[in-house]
Structures are given as structure tokens and as C-alpha cells.
Amino acid sequence: xxxxxxxxxxxxxxxxxxxxxxxxxxxxxxxxxxxxxxxxxxxxxxxxxxxxxxxxxxxxxxxxxxxxxxxxxxxxxxxxxxxxxxxxxxxxxxxxxxxxxxxxxxxxxxxxxxxxxxxxxxxxxxxxxxxxxxxxxxxxxxxxxxxxxxxxxxxxxxxxxxxxxxxxxxxxxxxxxxxxxxxxxxxxxxxxxxxxxxxxxxxxxxxxxxxxxxxxxxxxxxxxxxxxxxxxxxxxxxxxxxxxxxxxxxxxxxxxxxxxxxxxxxxx
Amino acid sequence: xxxxxxxxxxxxxxxxxxxxxxxxxxxxxxxxxxxxxxxxxxxxxxxxxxxxxxxxxxxxxxxxxxxxxxxxxxxxxxxxxxxxxxxxxxxxxxxxxxxxxxxxxxxxxxxxxxxxxxxxxxxxxxxxxxxxxxxxxxxxxxxxxxxxxxxxxxxxxxxxxxxxxxxxxxxxxxxxxxxxxxxxxxxxxxxxxxxxxxxxxxxxxxxxxxxxxxxxxxxxxxxxxxxxxxxxxxxxxxxxxxxxxxxxxxxxxxxxxxxxxxxxxxxx
Numbered sequence: 043x044x045x046x047x048x049x050x051x052x053x054x055x056x057x058x059x060x061x062x063x064x065x066x067x068x069x070x071x072x073x074x075x076x077x078x079x080x081x082x083x084x085x086x087x088x089x090x091x092x093x094x095x096x097x098x099x100x101x102x103x104x105x106x107x108x109x110x111x112x113x114x115x116x117x118x119x120x121x122x123x124x125x126x127x128x129x130x131x132x133x134x135x136x137x138x139x140x141x142x143x144x145x146x147x148x149x150x151x152x153x154x155x156x157x158x159x160x161x162x163x164x165x166x167x168x169x170x171x172x173x174x175x176x177x178x179x180x181x182x183x184x185x186x187x188x189x190x191x192x193x194x195x196x197x198x199x200x201x202x203x204x205x206x207x208x209x210x211x212x213x214x215x216x217x218x219x220x221x222x223x224x225x226x227x228x229x230x231x232x233x234x235x236x237x238x239x240x241x242x243x244x245x246x247x248x249x250x251x252x253x254x255x256x257x258x259x260x261x262x263x264x265x266x267x268x269x270x271x272x273x274x275x276x277x278x279x280x281x282x283x284x285x286x287x288x289x290x291x292x293x294x295x296x297x298x299x300x301x302x303x304x305x306x307x308x309x310x
Numbered sequence: 311x312x313x314x315x316x317x318x319x320x321x322x323x324x325x326x327x328x329x330x331x332x333x334x335x336x337x338x339x340x341x342x343x344x345x346x347x348x349x350x351x352x353x354x355x356x357x358x359x360x361x362x363x364x365x366x367x368x369x370x371x372x373x374x375x376x377x378x379x380x381x382x383x384x385x386x387x388x389x390x391x392x393x394x395x396x397x398x399x400x401x402x403x404x405x406x407x408x409x410x411x412x413x414x415x416x417x418x419x420x421x422x423x424x425x426x427x428x429x430x431x432x433x434x435x436x437x438x439x440x441x442x443x444x445x446x447x448x449x450x451x452x453x454x455x456x457x458x459x460x461x462x463x464x465x466x467x468x469x470x471x472x473x474x475x476x477x478x479x480x481x482x483x484x485x486x487x488x489x490x491x492x493x494x495x496x497x498x499x500x501x502x503x504x505x506x507x508x509x510x511x512x513x514x515x516x517x518x519x520x521x522x523x524x525x526x527x528x529x530x531x532x533x534x535x536x537x538x539x540x541x542x543x544x545x546x547x548x549x550x551x552x553x554x555x556x557x558x559x560x561x562x563x564x565x566x567x568x569x570x571x572x573x574x575x576x577x578x
Contacts, residue, residue: 051438056423077572152546209561209567209569210569214567215560215561215564215565215566215567216565218561219561219562222536250569251569254569254572257553257554257557258557258561258572260532260554260557260560261532261535261554261557261558261560262532262561263532264528264529264530264531264532264533264534264536264563265532265533265536265558265562267529267533268490268532268537269536269537270531285525286525286528286529288528289525289526289528289529290533292483292525292529293477293486293529293530293533294487294488294533296483297483297484299477299478299482299483300485301477301478301518301522303517304522304525304526
């Protein structure tokens with residue numbers, strides 16, 4: 043399971059200010075911290091970018107890849123920003139992402155085809171509702187895969203995000219149990235070992251004390267890891283949760299155990 | 311997933327001294343602490359009891375059930391001690407446990423039949439070796455279930471322990487991945503939803519710093535919980551791991567989420 047940093051997001055005041063002022067030093071420092079904490083990829087989430095979308099996305103992509111050659115996830119709903127980012131990206135790139143929503147199908151998916159890059163597909167209904175249970179998730183997954191294939195990309199380009207729900211949603215617990223059940227079934231449904239990603243920070247959306255957030259993440263991340271999740275999008279400042287994800291990799295992927303490995307960053 | 315306290319074990323100097331001196335106050339204080347920390351049952355592990363087995367087991371059972379009516383696991387290989395404990399136990403009782411080992415089949419399993427109590431069956435070869443992989447675990451499970459049924463107990467009396475291996479064993483990681491795979495398959499193999507138990511403290515047998523033990527437990531317990539484990543035998547003084555187990559129950563079993571529930575003891 044690769045750990046992907048979700049720290050570079052516009053909801054952070056530090057990030058939004060750095061984007062506004064094209065403050066490359068701040069962005070570089072954040073990325074360096076994330077890599078040191080064990081991130082295997084960086085999600086770049088500048089929001090919908092209503093003003094200067096192209097210039098801001100170019101700035102972010104170029105700044106991040108000046109300190110790392112790890113994969114970059116371009117995480118915006120703005121197709122103009124995505125196109126601009128894809129034009130300058132040299133690192134492996136992942137578009138984050140599309141869904142059955144008509145606008146996404148029409149404007150985002152074709153960008154993955156044009157640039158021949160990986161793309162994340164969200165298990166959401168065309169109106170962006172979250173499927174209610176395992177069965178609905180699988181129906182949506184089948185429809186998404188069908189649409190994806192019609193676009194003409196190699197099937198290995200697809201990464202499925204089954205959409206972790208906030209625990210405080212009315213049906214959040216039930217939905218997240220469906221997520222755990224769906225992940226190991228996708229390979230059979232699609233006929234190949236499709237990669238998966240989940241946004242861990244979604245789990246604790248809303249006000250909650252830090253240690254309870256950590257408790258929830260530490261309980262859910264190993265469940266996702268054991269279900270076969272390929273990529274965990276995480277807040278790298280949640281050091282206990284990140285350590286937990288690394289311990290999961292040790293338990294699930296290593297052949298030889300050593301206590302020393304338990305603390306090495308970068309096992310993801 | 312019920313949390314079972316493994317703290318009452320003879321390897322603890324405090325416990326061995328309390329048994330030797332029939333110090334009921336110390337035992338009662340320990341049990342009360344375990345219950346307060348969220349234990350749903352108490353494992354009584356006085357070792358093989360080479361001297362005064364009957365008297366010591368009677369003392370332990372009577373002392374523990376003087377402070378709780380929760381289930382007691384009688385955890386010794388000594389059939390005389392087990393018989394003595396079963397004679398005085400009033401709480402729900404579980405014999406911990408038998409395996410395909412001939413002595414256990416001959417002397418332990420019949421006690422469960424005679425007293426009509428639950429019994430834990432270990433997935434071990436007759437010579438006490440641990441099965442190497444998922445397939446071997448399932449073969450052993452089938453043989454154990456067959457032997458169990460021939461003894462004439464109601465099938466619901468059986469609880470399977472797939473035997474968590476120490477991480478530092480040569481094949482410990484591989485074996486524990488087999489444990490995760492086997493747990494959800496037992497219901498199909500046996501034809502009913504058989505209960506399962508796992509000894510979490512086994513995972514970190516040997517010298518290791520406390521925080522690394524906790525990291526390993528916090529990674530593995532949620533994987534076991536998601537696999538469907540019924541009972542987790544844990545050191546209740548590992549408060550972070552116990553909190554993690556409770557968080558797992560919240561994520562996997564609750565219908566309604568509330569952050570307040572994250573810290574309530576006794577969710578197990």
C-alpha cells in the first residue's frame with residue numbers, strides 16, 4: 043500500500059497563501075516533509091481554481107517536481123487546470139479524478155486519454171450520490187469501468203476510489219463497511235487486479251479531537267490494507283496513522299520481519 | 311469482537327505470587343482493572359500447575375467470579391486443574407483449549423463434554439506444529455471439527471483459535487497472513503458461523519520496545535476484526551491497542567456513529 047500525501051490542499055491556509063503568492067519555498071518545504079514522513083506520491087489539490095487555473099496548476103506541478111520524481115496526483119475538478127498541469131508534468135501523473143457525472147465524463151476522462159496517464163475513477167452515481175451498499179457500489183463500478191473502456195485507455199490506467207464516507211454521515215458506517223467489502227471484489231468484477239485508492243482524511247471530516255481522529259484512522263487503515271487497498275491518501279502530519287499504515291505494509295507485504303523496520307519511514 | 315483479558319497469567323510475577331499465597335485481593339484488583347478497561351471475559355492462565363493444581367484453580371475461579379459474572383476462560387494444559395475449576399465455576403465457562411494433540415483429545419476435550427461448556431480448538435498439528443499456510447490451516451480445521459463432533463458436543467460449543475504467530479518467527483508474517491485468510495472461511499467450511507479467538511500478545515513475543523509492540527498490535531487487531539474475529543485475547547494494560555479494538559467494534563458493528571462512543575470502555 044503506497045501512502046499518498048494529501049497535505050497539499052487548498053483548504054490549508056498555508057497552502058492557499060502559498061498558491062496565491064506563488065511561494066515555491068513553502069510548497070517545497072511541505073513536500074519535503076511529506077516525503078520524509080514516508081509519502082510515496084503527492085496529491086496536488088488546489089481546489090476548483092476559479093482564478094488563474096492554468097498558471098496556478100503549472101506553478102504547483104513544477105514546484106513539486108523540483109523536489110521529487112515521485113508520482114503526482116492532479117486533484118482538481120477544473121479541466122483547464124488539469125490540462126495545463128498535464129502539459130508540464132514530467133513525473134508519473136495521475137488525474138484525480140472522474141466519475142459517472144456527465145461533466146467529468148465529457149471533460150476529465152478525455153484528458154487522461156489525450157495524455158495517456160493514470161486516472162482515478164470514483165464510485166459515485168452520476169448525480170454524485172454515494173452508493174448505499176456493496177451491491178450498489180459494484181453496479182456503479184461496472185458502469186464506470188464500461189465508460190472508461192469506451193474511452194479507449196489501457197485498463198491498467200484505471201485506479202478505483204470507492205469513496206470513504208465521513209463517519210458522522212447518517213449512513214457513513216454502513217457505507218464504509220461496503221467499501222471494505224467492495225475492494226477485494228473489484229479484481230474479479232473487472233477481470234484484472236485493478237488498483238484502488240481511498241481518502242483516509244474523509245473518515246474524520248467535521249469537528250473531532252485529534253486523538254479520536256487518530257483512533258478512527260488507526261482502526262480503519264489496517265482494514266483497508268487487509269482488503270487489498272493499493273494507495274492510501276493520508277494527512278502525513280497524522281504521524282501515528284502514518285506509522286500504522288507502514289506497520290500494515292510490514293505485516294502484509296514483507297517476507298522477513300525485523301523490529302527495526304517498524305520505524306523506518308518510506309516503507310509504503 | 312469481544313475483548314478478553316489475558317492479564318491473569320502466571321508469567322506475571324504479581325499473578326504467580328498471588329496464586330502461591332492465595333492472595334485474593336490482588337487477583338480481584340487485577341480483574342476489576344481489566345473490566346474497567348473494557349474486558350468482556352477473563353482468561354485464567356495459571357500455567358501447567360505442577361503443584362496443587364486443583365486447589366490453585368479453584369482459588370482463581372472463585373476469586374475471579376467473586377467480582378464478575380462475565381465468562382471465564384480456563385487456560386491450562388492440566389486436566390486435573392481444569393476439572394477442579396469446572397466443578398466450582400458458576401460464570402459461563404470456556405476451556406482453553408484442545409487441539410489434535412493426542413493428550414488434549416484424550417484428556418481435555420472430554421471435560422468439555424462432561425461439563426457441557428464451550429471449548430477453544432487450536433489450529434495446530436498433532437505434534438503442536440503450526441500449519442504453514444491457508445490450505446494447511448483449513449485441513450487442520452476440518453480434522454479438528456471432525457474430532458470435535460465425534461466427541462458429541464453441540465457444534466456451537468466450539469471456538470476456533472487459528473494461532474497468531476510471533477512476528478519474529480521465521481515464517482511468522484506468512485502464517486499470520488494465513489490466519490487472516492482462514493478466519494472468514496471457517497463458517498463455510500463448518501457450515502455454521504463458528505466463533506473465533508486470537509491471542510494478540512503472541513504477536514510481539516520476545517524483546518521489543520513498548521511502542522513498537524503497540525504499533526504491531528494496532529495494525530493487526532483491525533485486520534483480525536475485519537476478518538470477522540469474535541474474541542481478541544489482549545493485554546488490557548496495552549491501553550492504545552485496547553482503544554483500537556474498541557474503535558474497530560464501533561466501525562464494524564455500530565449502526566449510529568458518535569465521537570463520544572470512541573472512548574467509552576466496554577464497547578467490546
